Amino acid sequence: RENYAEESVDSVCPYCGVGCEVTYHVKDDSILYVEGRNGPANQNRLCVKGRYGTDYSRSPQRLTVPMIRREDAPKGADVQVDPDNPWTHFREASWEEALDKAANGLKTIRDRDGGGALAGFGSAKGTNEEAYLFQKLVRAGFGTNNVDHCTRLCHASSVAAMIENLGTGAVTAPFTDAEKAECMIVIGARPNENHPVASSYMKQAAKKGTKLIVMDPRYNEQLGRYAYANVQFQPGTDVALLNAMLHVIFEEGLEDTQYIQAHVNGVEELREKAKEFPPEKMADHVGVSAETIRDIARTYATAQASIIFWGMGISQHVHGTDNARSLINLSLVTGHMGRPGTGLHPLRGQNNVQGASDVGLIPMVYPDYKPVTNSDFKDYYEDFWGAELDGQAGLTVVEIVNAIHEGRIKGMYIMGENPAMSDPHQSHAREALADLEHLVVQEIFLTETAYQADVILPASSQQEKDGTYTNSNRQVQIGRAAISTPGQARQDWALVQEIANRIGMDWNYTHPRDVFNEMEQVMPSLTNITWERLEREGAVAYPCDDPKSHGNLVIFDEAFYTSDGRGTVRPVDIVPPDEMPDDEYPMILSTGRQLEHWHTGAMTRRSDVLDRIEPEAVCMMHPREMRKQGIQMGDYLRVTTRRGTIEIKVRADRDVPSNMVFIPFCYAEAAANVLTNPQIDPYGKIPEFKYCAAKIERM
Numbered sequence: 097r098e099n100y101a102e103e104s105v106d107s108v109c110p111y112c113g114v115g116c117e118v119t120y121h122v123k124d125d126s127i128l129y130v131e132g133r134n135g136p137a138n139q140n141r142l143c144v145k146g147r148y149g150t151d152y153s154r155s156p157q158r159l160t161v162p163m164i165r166r167e168d169a170p171k172g173a174d175v176q177v178d179p180d181n182p183w184t185h186f187r188e189a190s191w192e193e194a195l196d197k198a199a200n201g202l203k204t205i206r207d208r209d210g211g212g213a214l215a216g217f218g219s220a221k222g223t224n225e226e227a228y229l230f231q232k233l234v235r236a237g238f239g240t241n242n243v244d245h246c247t248r249l250c251h252a253s254s255v256a257a258m259i260e261n262l263g264t265g266a267v268t269a270p271f272t273d274a275e276k277a278e279c280m281i282v283i284g285a286r287p288n289e290n291h292p293v294a295s296s297y298m299k300q301a302a303k304k305g306t307k308l309i310v311m312d313p314r315y316n317e318q319l320g321r322y323a324y325a326n327v328q329f330q331p332g333t334d335v336a337l338l339n340a341m342l343h344v345i346f347e348e349g350l351e352d353t354q355y356i357q358a359h360v361n362g363v364e365e366l367r368e369k370a371k372e373f374p375p376e377k378m379a380d381h382v383g384v385s386a387e388t389i390r391d392i393a394r395t396y397a398t399a400q401a402s403i404i405f406w407g408m409g410i411s412q413h414v415h416g417t418d419n420a421r422s423l424i425n426l427s428l429v430t431g432h433m434g435r436p437g438t439g440l441h442p443l444r445g446q447n448n449v450q451g452a453s454d455v456g457l458i459p460m461v462y463p464d465y466k467p468v469t470n471s472d473f474k475d476y477y478e479d480f481w482g483a484e485l486d487g488q489a490g491l492t493v494v495e496i497v498n499a500i501h502e503g504r505i506k507g508m509y510i511m512g513e514n515p516a517m518s519d520p521h522q523s524h525a526r527e528a529l530a531d532l533e534h535l536v537v538q539e540i541f542l543t544e545t546a547y548q549a550d551v552i553l554p555a556s557s558q559q560e561k562d563g564t565y566t567n568s569n570r571q572v573q574i575g576r577a578a579i580s581t582p583g584q585a586r587q588d589w590a591l592v593q594e595i596a597n598r599i600g601m602d603w604n605y606t607h608p609r610d611v612f613n614e615m616e617q618v619m620p621s622l623t624n625i626t627w628e629r630l631e632r633e634g635a636v637a638y639p640c641d642d643p644k645s646h647g648n649l650v651i652f653d654e655a656f657y658t659s660d661g662r663g664t665v666r667p668v669d670i671v672p673p674d675e676m677p678d679d680e681y682p683m684i685l686s687t688g689r690q691l692e693h694w695h696t697g698a699m700t701r702r703s704d705v706l707d708r709i710e711p712e713a714v715c716m717m718h719p720r721e722m723r724k725q726g727i728q729m730g731d732y733l734r735v736t737t738r739r740g741t742i743e744i745k746v747r748a749d750r751d752v753p754s755n756m757v758f759i760p761f762c763y764a765e766a767a768a769n770v771l772t773n774p775q776i777d778p779y780g781k782i783p784e785f786k787y788c789a790a791k792i793e794r795m
């Protein structure tokens with residue numbers, strides 16, 4: 097095949113937070129095939145998405161011309177647009193007309209109603225440079241901190257708990273440290289489906305003797321084959337289970353007193369709280385025997401080095417921050433921190449969700465997590481960016497949707513996100529988008545969000561752009577353009593600059609490199625990480641103490657990033673899910689992803705191989721539950737919650753608990769988020785995607 101490729105370009109995978117390095121082999125301005133490179137997070141490995149999922153870039157459905165909504169085109173939650181024939185709703189426009197209309201609509205609202213009437217959603221799929229520019233535009237150009245992205249829907253609660261107790265929202269150790277651990281817990285995550293290359297490191301470690309403890313309400317048959325213990329617990333009982341483990345650790349004296357004395361605050365209060373959770377008392381509630389709870393607690397605590405990985409099974413709950421606090425508690429009282437093979441690792445979902453958060457694409461902090469409410473940081477950025485800034489924390493994703501319904505937010509700029517598919521209680525979110533006075537969507541496809549736009553700006557796919565991405569391991573990696581943008585589509589960073597200059601800024605970036613250089617000036621985390629180094633070396637982890645090192649992959653060997661340098665543990669109580677099953681809605685609905693499809697499916701469902709493997713919307717139920725309800729494999733079900741109904745085909749899956757229906761959220765034709773509960777965690781503001789009450793009927 098090498099003989100056929102005209103060019104080979106080194107870049108990174110566009111999908112999950114593992115951050116596999118790839119080589120794109122290019123012919124006729126299309127990607128012919130993809131190979132894994134020897135990157136620090138993948139060592140030549142790729143999963144099915146990275147290897148076969150790039151042809152979406154050349155989909156005939158790509159947006160190639162700017163579009164403006166026709167005056168008489170309808171808006172509303174039910175509006176559908178045929179991506180192959182959008183012209184009944186939109187008309188083609190010149191770039192000048194589209195950019196003027198996009199910017200003027202935003203400027204009019206800002207000047208009339210103030211910056212707080214505007215909001216922006218950036219993207220964790222874009223580069224660090226795009227995310228930095230986008231948040232700078234919203235803060236300095238719009239005059240508001242109402243800027244957020246999909247981290248709010250995945251790990252916001254994990255980040256809230258980690259910043260609160262450790263002083264950082266990033267991982268403390270890389271997933272490649274699995275093989276240095278004597279014990280690893282994987283809880284509320286299915287890395288074999290969602291982070292497959294990370295999962296390969298975990299399996300490899302388990303084969304070499306690391307004791308793998310898998311803990312999840314959905315049984316994990318595949319990863320569980322490698323496990324020392326494969327623990328299926330009742331949905332929504334995370335805190336009870338983790339507190340019961342903590343009880344065993346304190347009761348049996350397995351805490352690391354020396355480490356606690358040197359590094360941890362709050363242990364006595366935690367010890368008192370843990371007394372309320374003996375495993376024998378919790379066993380029925382969590383659905384795990386006291387013996388097993390005691391065994392896994394001892395195994396984790398007494399290992400020389402233990403590490404915890406988690407995913408959205410932990411974070412996407414109204415008690416998501418408490419769940420993450422419970423994991424921090426376990427790690428700190430046992431001293432499993434700051435050494436190789438120890439620590440805490442929330443597996444990040446999108447390829448740049450870590451980087452987008454680091455550069456400030458969240459409403460409460462400037463780049464490097466500097467609070468917007470701190471007047472010193474505000475003064476600094478006002479001076480550096482040359483603009484007056486808002487000193488109030490902005491609204492988060494779900495809060496922005498609610499503020500639109502309340503008439504407080506009237507205009508939005510959305511770059512590369514699809515809230516019409518990803519937000520909970522979909523009709524509520526779509527009605528909000530339709531209610532906006534002015535909506536600008538910058539996208540590569542006519543997504544469900546773009547259906548509601550007033551102006552659509554055709555942008556660039558990952559394979560078409562230069563820029564940096566930060567993976568789950570805190571490794572900043574460089575991606576390179578391998579193919580050109582189709583038609584009149586343009587680079588995202590350049591479009592953000594066009595909007596900025598039209599609303600009164602004076603920006604003159606000529607390349608993403610210029611943006612990175614500016615980021616380096618305001619982000620101490622990027623010390624010793626330059627664009628030139630990344631061009632040369634491909635990847636450097638932050639923090640990086642030495643210009644010759646590849647960065648510090650394990651942090652907190654001496655002190656935490658808190659004011660006194662110590663970590664904190666916090667007593668955590670049981671908070672039940674917001675919506676429990678009852679007579680009318682007797683089942684639990686949980687949502688998530690599949691191996692072949694990614695998030696809202698905008699890319700993977702337009703990827704030939706991936707779409708052929710999983711071409712239609714399916715939900716999963718345990719075969720025992722199906723038999724009980726007289727349901728056959730392949731039947732169509734009507735799934736209903738208090739927010740809506742979808743019709744979907746059913747597949748038998750022994751991993752799903754008996755009283756649950758699991759639905760991937762990538763299928764627009766049977767969208768799981770029609771059903772989900774928008775109730776949010778009070779700290780991380782993340783919705784409860786993993787639990788709500790539902791009923792099913794056979795059609």
Ligand code: SF4
Pocket residue numbers: 109110111112113114115116138141142143144145146147290291292293294
């Ligand atoms: Fe891409 Fe993630 Fe698969 Fe690696 S594991 S190839 S980063 S989707």
